[in-house]
Amino acid sequence: MSPVFALSLRSIANRRLSVALTVVAVALSVALLLGVERLRNDARASFAQTISATDLVVGARGGALQLLLYSVFHIGDATANLSWAGVEHVAALPQVRWLVPLALGDAHRGHRVVGTTAAFFTHYRHGEARALAFAAGGPFAEAPARAQDIFQTVIGAEVAARHGYRLGQQIVLSHGSLGGEGGPRFADHADKPFTIVGILAPSGTPVDRALLVSLEGIEAIHIDWHGGAPLPGLKIAPEHVRKFDLQPKSVTAALVGLHSRGAVFRVQRQINTWAGEPLTAILPGVTLQQLWDLVAVAERALLAVSALVVVVGLAGLVAVVVASLGERRRELAILRALGASPRDVFALLAIESLLLALAGIALGLALLYGVGAAASPWLAAQHGLQLALGWPSAGEWRLLGAVLAAALAASLLPALRAYRQSLADGMTVRT
Amino acid sequence: MSLHWNGSAQASTPTTLPATTPIHPQALSAAPAPGCAGATPAVRLAGLRYRWPGAAADCLAIDALTIGAGERVFLRGPSGSGKTTLLSLVGGVVLPQAGGIEVAGQALDRLSAGVRDRFRADHVGFVFQLFNLLPWLSARDNILLACRFSPQRRARVAAAGSTPAAEAERLASRLDLAPELLERAAAQLSVGQQQRVAAARALIGRPGLVVADEPTSALDADRQQAFIDLLLEECAAAASALLFVSHDQRLAAHFDRVLDLATLNRAGNAREAGR
Numbered sequence: 001m002s003p004v005f006a007l008s009l010r011s012i013a014n015r016r017l018s019v020a021l022t023v024v025a026v027a028l029s030v031a032l033l034l035g036v037e038r039l040r041n042d043a044r045a046s047f048a049q050t051i052s053a054t055d056l057v058v059g060a061r062g063g064a065l066q067l068l069l070y071s072v073f074h075i076g077d078a079t080a081n082l083s084w085a086g087v088e089h090v091a092a093l094p095q096v097r098w099l100v101p102l103a104l105g106d107a108h109r110g111h112r113v114v115g116t117t118a119a120f121f122t123h124y125r126h127g128e129a130r131a132l133a134f135a136a137g138g139p140f141a142e143a144p145a146r147a148q149d150i151f152q153t154v155i156g157a158e159v160a161a162r163h164g165y166r167l168g169q170q171i172v173l174s175h176g177s178l179g180g181e182g183g184p185r186f187a188d189h190a191d192k193p194f195t196i197v198g199i200l201a202p203s204g205t206p207v208d209r210a211l212l213v214s215l216e217g218i219e220a221i222h223i224d225w226h227g228g229a230p231l232p233g234l235k236i237a238p239e240h241v242r243k244f245d246l247q248p249k250s251v252t253a254a255l256v257g258l259h260s261r262g263a264v265f266r267v268q269r270q271i272n273t274w275a276g277e278p279l280t281a282i283l284p285g286v287t288l289q290q291l292w293d294l295v296a297v298a299e300r301a302l303l304a305v306s307a308l309v310v311v312v313g314l315a316g317l318v319a320v321v322v323a324s325l326g327e328r329r330r331e332l333a334i335l336r337a338l339g340a341s342p343r344d345v346f347a348l349l350a351i352e353s354l355l356l357a358l359a360g361i362a363l364g365l366a367l368l369y370g371v372g373a374a375a376s377p378w379l380a381a382q383h384g385l386q387l388a389l390g391w392p393s394a395g396e397w398r399l400l401g402a403v404l405a406a407a408l409a410a411s412l413l414p415a416l417r418a419y420r421q422s423l424a425d426g427m428t429v430r431t
Numbered sequence: 432m433s434l435h436w437n438g439s440a441q442a443s444t445p446t447t448l449p450a451t452t453p454i455h456p457q458a459l460s461a462a463p464a465p466g467c468a469g470a471t472p473a474v475r476l477a478g479l480r481y482r483w484p485g486a487a488a489d490c491l492a493i494d495a496l497t498i499g500a501g502e503r504v505f506l507r508g509p510s511g512s513g514k515t516t517l518l519s520l521v522g523g524v525v526l527p528q529a530g531g532i533e534v535a536g537q538a539l540d541r542l543s544a545g546v547r548d549r550f551r552a553d554h555v556g557f558v559f560q561l562f563n564l565l566p567w568l569s570a571r572d573n574i575l576l577a578c579r580f581s582p583q584r585r586a587r588v589a590a591a592g593s594t595p596a597a598e599a600e601r602l603a604s605r606l607d608l609a610p611e612l613l614e615r616a617a618a619q620l621s622v623g624q625q626q627r628v629a630a631a632r633a634l635i636g637r638p639g640l641v642v643a644d645e646p647t648s649a650l651d652a653d654r655q656q657a658f659i660d661l662l663l664e665e666c667a668a669a670a671s672a673l674l675f676v677s678h679d680q681r682l683a684a685h686f687d688r689v690l691d692l693a694t695l696n697r698a699g700n701a702r703e704a705g706r
Contacts, residue, residue, distance in 0.1 A: 003579035014567035330562045339552020339580040341545050426524035427557060428515055
């Protein structure tokens with residue numbers, strides 16, 4: 001081994017405190033950079049898989065993004081509805097394996113109420129085709145025979161956590177999707193409260209923030225309503241709703257699964273060009289990607305900021321090594337007298353800076369995995385975010401390579417300075 | 432009339448000067464001791480001029496100076512006499528603008544900078560006034576550092592049937608350094624101990640030349656002579672020539688020859704004459 005390499009190690013050991021602080025700074029910056037990159041990828045993956053295993057989302061004619069936003073993310077409102085005839089037409093297409101209707105428009109304390117069928121719990125998938133799981137209870141009753149079973153609801157994890165709801169508790173829905181706490185509130189369906197029969201486990205999807213009820217339930221609370229307000233003088237008690245036809249006339253959207261994914265474009269075209277009703281069918285994955293591209297600017301800005309933090313960390317490292325050069329001038333002169341060439345001096349400093357940077361990178365990785373392993377259960381429980389703790393991805397290796405290249409470039413600075421200093425000083429420091 | 436190293440005389444004898452040819456009348460006073468004639472001189476300067484980059488006048492102009500193999504020369508050099516420059520030239524850290532410099536028979540100006548560095552490691556040991564050691568290395572590792580940079584020193588230690596570690600211990604004990612001191616960090620040693628460690632480092636692997644630059648000026652007066660005696664003794668044992676530079680004439684007692692840099696350096700004379 002070169003005498004210079006061993007000397008580098010000893011010289012580092014001699015200045016362990018300042019060196020340790022610098023290494024920690026680099027480690028934190030590297031951990032931040034890789035953490036941001038990892039979270040960015042996981043967030044994108046988790047976002048892109050907000051809804052999976054659903055081949056098409058069908059709604060009234062309109063923009064694809066808008067349809068995705070109101071049907072899956074519960075953001076904004078549909079301008080038109082999908083008629084029940086349209087739903088039946090799509091469900092009857094030979095390629096369609098399943099269809100889950102969604103009826104939106106009511107809310108509970110700022111959370112959207114989604115009217116759907118019990119098939120929602122079997123067919124709605126997120127992540128790698130993960131089904132919704134129940135933290136407690138089970139799905140609401142399908143096609144309930146008894147009137148009181150109509151008024152059952154399954155609530156998302158966040159709804160339950162936020163309001164401390166438990167199974168069996170009764171809650172009141174409000175009319176209008178804007179009916180949030182503090183927001184404009186039209187009217188409550190106070191006469192027909194719903195009983196919580198199920199609480200979902202966190203999924204990291206908008207379902208966490210939603211309440212699910214049967215389509216019949218949605219229909220039932222609106223029997224004595226017209227045009228968004230209760231009909232004056234008409235009051236139908238919950239126990240009597242069974243006497244009415246609770247078949248919805250229209251829904252907001254429908255999730256569709258096909259027998260074969262290969263048919264997706266054909267079915268999409270068939271729905272879009274159906275003469276019976278102006279409909280729009282979208283591929284959720286494609287539209288999710290478009291949506292993500294909208295927010296990708298912020299995500300890239302975050303990455304850029306953390307890259308800058310790495311630059312700051314490396315700059316600190318260079319500053320510490322360069323500052324040490326002043327006090328080490330005599331040491332370098334001694335080495336020169338012993339026969340070290342200016343090139344040896346250059347190598348000594350370059351190796352030293354590079355070793356520090358490598359130590360910082362290694363510690364940063366250890367930090368990232370340590371924090372990741374520690375935070376993973378919490379993230380999964382609180383946010384349904386599945387943190388991948390595997391080997392660094394290709395993108396992360398590229399980032400690591402870039403950090404290493406930057407560290408290499410940074411290490412040249414003190415090395416070059418020492419080289420020129422030792423050329424000028426020779427064996428004796430002239431003061 | 433100075434003989435230029437790169438002149439036509441070089442063509443026939445590229446690396447050495449004819450040992451018997453008087454180069455300059457002044458060279459007579461700077462000739463090696465008679466006993467050393469014949470062997471390759473440790474140092475030989477001829478017609479040497481050096482001017483620091485950007486300086487208006489020469490800093491050093493020595494017409495001739497020869498130090499024989501194993502010879503012990505005391506060079507009196509008050510500060511400002513070009514002492515540091517001379518040592519840098521002997522070490523091959525800088526090259527003269529004119530004239531030649533040979534160390535152990537090798538013309539330094541014929542070597543590239545990198546080879547000169549290695550050559551210095553192999554053939555010249557330095558002891559400076561202060562700050563000779565890397566403070567964070569042990570005394571032992573400081574001594575061994577000289578071998579780390581020099582394959583030749585290692586080879587010579589091996590040829591003598593020893594190892595660098597054993598040789599470092601032997602030299603340390605010869606220089607009155609207790610074995611337990613060797614394990615201590617250099618920064619924890621007294622100045623006198625540090626200077627002896629530096630001497631051991633200069634001597635390990637028997638370089639042809641040891642250059643000591645005011646090595647005793649940081650020592651107590653009663654320690655100075657003891658250090659010099661040890662250094663002379665060990666240089667003799669290693670058959671190394673010793674170029675001992677000091678402003679203090681009182682230390683010159685045990686040397687083969689005493690020279691005065693102020694007299695040798697015609698650049699300095701010229702400056703003084705002009706004053």
